[in-house]
Amino acid sequence: MIKISIIIKTLNEAANIAKAIESALAAVADYDGEVIIADSASTDGTVAIAKQFPTSVVVLEDVLERRCGVGPQLGYQYCRGEYIYILDGDMELDAAFIRKAIEILDHQNEVAGVGGYIHEMRTDNLELKGRIKRFQRARKKDSRDVDCLNGGGLYRRTAISQVGYLSDRNLHAFEEYDLGARLRSRGWRLVLLEDKAVDHYSYAMGTWRLLWHRIFSGRFLSSGELFRAAMAGRYVGRVLREVRIVPLSIGVWAYWACSILAAQLTLPTLTLLTAAGMPIAVMAIRTKSLNLGLFSVLTWYLSAGGFAVGVLRRRCPPEASIRSRVVHSAAHAVARPEATPESLWAG
Known part of the structure; x- marks a missing residue:
């Protein structure tokens, strides 16, 4: 039985993937573990x-399925770990965090997942600067219960x-x-943790270039x-x-x-101009900041349309x-694509 699987989700991460894999291999070195690269058909x-x-590499066959939600689930189809960590291809994982997270999951059976501090290594755009400010406002000492584990976390397979x-x-x-909403609805x-989980080397691009990237990647549809997922999962209120x-x-x-x-x-003219300028x-x-204010409102409008x-x-x-398809296998044999995670766990 494998103790931990680290799934690294990737799309065109040639500049960062080697360091991400090295950090993941170091994190599982003290355990019976595996590292799986779940690639969304990188070019x-x-x-x-x-x-x-020494990793398993699986590649998405249909590029039209590229979405943030695909990578983790693709890796999950192949992984066999009791605990599963989701890592982005532009992150470096902290092995000390993994040890502490495993200790918590081993002894606190009601905990489904453990996350940590995301250390942003770049602040090239307003989105990242805003993200850092929001985290600093919310950051507390020790550990706390949260709605979800943004940026990755170690999850319990069961x-x-x-x-x-x-x-x-x-x-x-x-x-x-x-994922967090579905887990919490079942009582998990x-x-x-305040501990650093990863160093994050995000997009090296300016504010407006990043905005265009978000538009063309479909992020504003999310x-x-x-909301549709919440309707299906019956957590619209949450x-x-x-x-x-969303609201x-x-x-x-x-x-x-x-x-x-x-x-x-x-x-009409004065009313509409006032309505446009007030937000x-x-x-x-x-x-x-005028730039951050303009960026925020433009993001709202794009999100509303999406x-x-x-x-x-x-x-x-x-x-x-x-x-x-599996394009590379590690020392451990990987599961067949048609096998379900539950059948692997039972075996």
């Missing part, structure tokens, strides 16, 4: 580099088996939140996709309370509906097998 040298290490699947393949984002706890962008996206539609209605009754002014004052599209998108069964 650079990611797979070639990964094949140089908890994942109970909720049916690891990651919803339909989601362009919020796959960690969806998620624990966040709030609507999450998502409205806990995921700010915000709905609120943007309501705000403009009311503004257009008001424009019909008063001075930017409020956010600029709140963030003490929400409508995402809600209407057809969903694939999230527990269905993802078409893939």
Whole structure:
């Protein structure tokens, strides 16, 4: 029986993947463990580099299925660990964190997952700067129960088996939140430690270039996709309370509906200009930055548009097998693609 599986999800991470794999191998060195690269059909040298290490490498066959939720679930199809860690291809894992997380899962049977501090190594854009500020406001000493483990975490296989699947393949984002909501609905706890879990080498691109990347990658569909997942998983109330962008996206539609209605009754041009400028002014004052205020409001509008599209998108069964192929096997034999994680666990 394997103690720990580390799944590294990748898409064009040739610049970072070697360090990610080395850190994962170091983290499992003291355990009976495995490292699995779950690649979403990279077009650079990611797979070639990964094949140089004692890891298993599986590749997504259909590029149209590329989403944030696909990678973890693809790796889950092949992994055999009692505990499972999800690592991005641009992260370096801290072995000390893994030891502490395993200790918690070994002795606290009600805990489904353990996460830690994500150390951002780059602050090239406003999104990352905002993310760091939000974390610093929320950061507390010791450990605390949380809604989800953003940025990765170590999960208990038996908890994942109970909720049916690891990651919803339909989601362009919020796959960690969806998993957390499903686990909490079954009574499991998620624990966040103050300890550093990873160093994160995020996108080396400026604010507006990153925004275009988010648009073309489909990320702005994710709030609507999450709402659909919440409807299927019966946790709509949770998502409205806990995921700010969902009620915000709905609120943007309501705000403009009311503004257009008001424009019909008063001075149309002045009313619409005021409606357009007020959110930017409020956010600029709140963030003490005109650029960050403008960026925030533009993100709201893109998310609101994506929400409508995402809600209407057809969903694939999230527990269905993802078409893939094994291109490299580690010393341990990997499972056949048609085998389910539960059947592997039973064996």
